[in-house]
Amino acid sequence: MDISESPLAEAGRRFFSPENAKTWIGLLRPGYHLREQQAGEPLVAYLGGEPMLPGDAEWPVWEGHGPLSFVAxxxxxxxxPGQLDIPLPEAGMLLFFYFNGVGEDAVQYLDPESIRGGTRVIYVPETSDDVAPRKTPEGLEPFPRVMLTGELIATAPDNENAALVAAFGDPSGDPAADDDYTEYPTVGDADGDGFYDALTTFRRDHSPHHRVGGHSLPKAGSVEKEAAHAMFPGDDAAAKQARRELLKDLVMLIQIDSDARAAMEWGDTGRLYWLIRRQDLEAREFDKATFTWQSE
Incomplete structure (x- = not known):
């Protein structure tokens, strides 16, 4: 896929100055959009149902709360291979689990203890033995199975994305600051309506927004900054510096949207996001992945 020929790149060329359009296109990242599989298309992923696990793998449990739900x-x-800008394994399966509790048992936005216990990423190498469907633990209702295929798309940074803020925001500001925000640099476009219409149309054409890699699509503020808070909470100088450094290395592994077909409703039409340091992904250290979720 040539990102420079994508609808998002074309929107930049149409509504930004030539210099800003070039910068904008440089900020776009390839993502792998997961959509419902049609006849004759390859199976790339699936939502819900019974996960395929090795015989010696235990179903993930959050101690003191219960078993996690299999999501995707x-x-x-x-x-x-080589089409995304994150170092995914070349083979094997990645499975994602989430504690789908309510009230005090729900996984919280920025609670590191909950994130460590209430979510899990399991990598099953292609060499694993005795891989078979695993029955859902008693008392836990599985989500309905939805088969997914995929396609490469361009993905865009949101208004609070540190790279976007650094490119188009106040030069004296801190792109990693929690509340730093910048408008897209439209020109000759009243209130940016034409650009936002193009952005909205592109996103509508790729909904639900199940995605591997690329920029995350937030519901309520920067996903990456939320995830950085989960890994380095606190308002002291050391925590802020740690988050600033982390944002340079943190990449989105997968986002799972609300999806009626799979009876998945994350809050009010929310999304789940798993993120990981680039070097941890390359080392296959998926236990170091972090997580956040957002809803409107």
């Missing part, structure tokens, strides 16, 4: 899995071998 995708086949790394089906994602075109």
């Amino acid at each position: 899995a995708f086949d790394c071998e089906e994602v075109p």
Whole structure:
């Protein structure tokens, strides 16, 4: 896929100055959009149902709360190698679990203890033995199975994305600051309506927004900054510096949207996001992945 030929790049060329359009296109990142599989299309991922696990793998449990719900899995071998800008495994399956509790038992936005216990990423290498469907633990209702295929798309940074703020925001500001925000640099476009219409149309055409890699699509503020808070909470100088450094390395592994077909409703039409340091992904240290979720 040539990002420079994507609808998002074309929107930049149409509504930004030539210099800003070039910068904008440089900020776009490839993502792998997961959509419902049609006849004759390859199976890339699936939502819900019974996960495929090795015989010696235990179903993930949050101690003191209960078993996690299986959310999604995708086949790394089906994602075109070298087409994403994150170092995914070339083969094997990645499975994602989430404690779908309510009230005090729900996974919280920025509670590190909850994130460590209430979510899990399991990597099943292609060499694993005795891999078979695993029955959902008693008392836990599985989500309905939805089969997904995929396609490469361009993805855009949101208004609070540190790279976007650094490119188009106040030069004296801190792009990593929690509340730093910048408008897209439209020109000759009243209130940016034409650009936002193009952005909205592109996003509508790729909904639900299940995605591997690329920029996250937030519901309520920067996903990356929320995830950085989960890893380095606190308002002291050391925590802020740690988050600033982390944002340079943190990449989105997968986002799972609310999806009526799978009876998945994360808050009010919310999304789940798993993120990881680039070097941890390359080392296959998926236990170091972090998580956040957002809803409107």
